[in-house]
Amino acid sequence: MSNALRLGVNIDHVATIRNARGGVHPDPVRAAKIVAAAGADGITAHLREDRRHISDRDMERLRGEIDLPLNFEMAATDEMLEIVLKTRPHAACIVPEKREERTTEGGLDAAGQHNHLKRFVSELGNAGIRVSLFIEASKTQLDAALSLGAPVVEIHTGAYCDATGDERARELARITEAVKYGAAQGLEIHAGHGLSFDTVSPIACLPEIRELNIGHFLIGEAIFTGLEGSIAEMRRLMDEARGKPGSDQ
Ligand SMILES: CC(=O)[C@@H](O)[C@H](O)COP(=O)(O)O
Numbered sequence: 695m696s697n698a699l700r701l702g703v704n705i706d707h708v709a710t711i712r713n714a715r716g717g718v719h720p721d722p723v724r725a726a727k728i729v730a731a732a733g734a735d736g737i738t739a740h741l742r743e744d745r746r747h748i749s750d751r752d753m754e755r756l757r758g759e760i761d762l763p764l765n766f767e768m769a770a771t772d773e774m775l776e777i778v779l780k781t782r783p784h785a786a787c788i789v790p791e792k793r794e795e796r797t798t799e800g801g802l803d804a805a806g807q808h809n810h811l812k813r814f815v816s817e818l819g820n821a822g823i824r825v826s827l828f829i830e831a832s833k834t835q836l837d838a839a840l841s842l843g844a845p846v847v848e849i850h851t852g853a854y855c856d857a858t859g860d861e862r863a864r865e866l867a868r869i870t871e872a873v874k875y876g877a878a879q880g881l882e883i884h885a886g887h888g889l890s891f892d893t894v895s896p897i898a899c900l901p902e903i904r905e906l907n908i909g910h911f912l913i914g915e916a917i918f919t920g921l922e923g924s925i926a927e928m929r930r931l932m933d934e935a936r937g938k939p940g941s942d943q
Pocket residue numbers: 704706739740742767789796797798828886887909
């Protein structure tokens with residue numbers, strides 16, 4: 695198995711800052727160009743139903759102006775399906791959404807919403823878009839993803855990142871077990887949410903994981919070190935965790 699671990703950079707929160715003043719600066723597409731030049735492997739962006747950060751126009755421009763694969767995060771609604779099918783990104787990740795939440799609070803209930811999700815997974819797949827489901831590290835949710843025919847899952851790492859001490863160790867054990875189970879069933883495994891320089895290494899060193907999607911921390915850290923700097927350090931930590939030659943390990 696290849697040891698490669700891709701880094702997808704989520705640029706939503708560049709748009710959060712732009713929208714705070716309602717203008718055009720800072721431009722998430724300009725950020726995506728810097729992300730590409732910094733050597734990331736993909737761009738992730740979430741077109742929320744309430745458009746609190748990324749806009750429809752941002753998605754069109756990301757698709758048209760950026761060479762990296764675009765991972766389009768979407769709620770399972772007809773409105774989003776229509777936009778994604780029109781945009782034709784490389785990948786679509788179906789995520790849960792609650793209007794009142796501050797951020798994506800947990801994974802998609804792929805098991806409980808099985809019948810609702812089936813049409814979305816098949817229409818996206820039939821259009822040649824790689825579908826992933828953003829789920830909790832749970833065997834029930836992995837089994838549901840398999841029965842839905844989703845080729846990829848992204849494991850929500852938020853609870854692990856928020857936890858401390860023994861609780862964090864328990865969350866990591868839960869993720870490790872799920873990642874191994876999912877990969878053994880033939881799913882491509884991604885992970886993300888809340889990852890930072892402090893939390894990335896134990897996740898990056900799981901060899902079954904093929905891609906990490908990281909946003910909020912990288913954009914925040916860019917205030918201090920620039921986007922190239924925050925991405926370069928994240929990449930270094932990922933390579934080091936993976937034992938890649940050339941890293942400091
Ligand atoms: C689904 C997910 O995890 C990302 O979309 C990311 O969290 C974006 O930030 P918000 O959840 O704050 O919209």
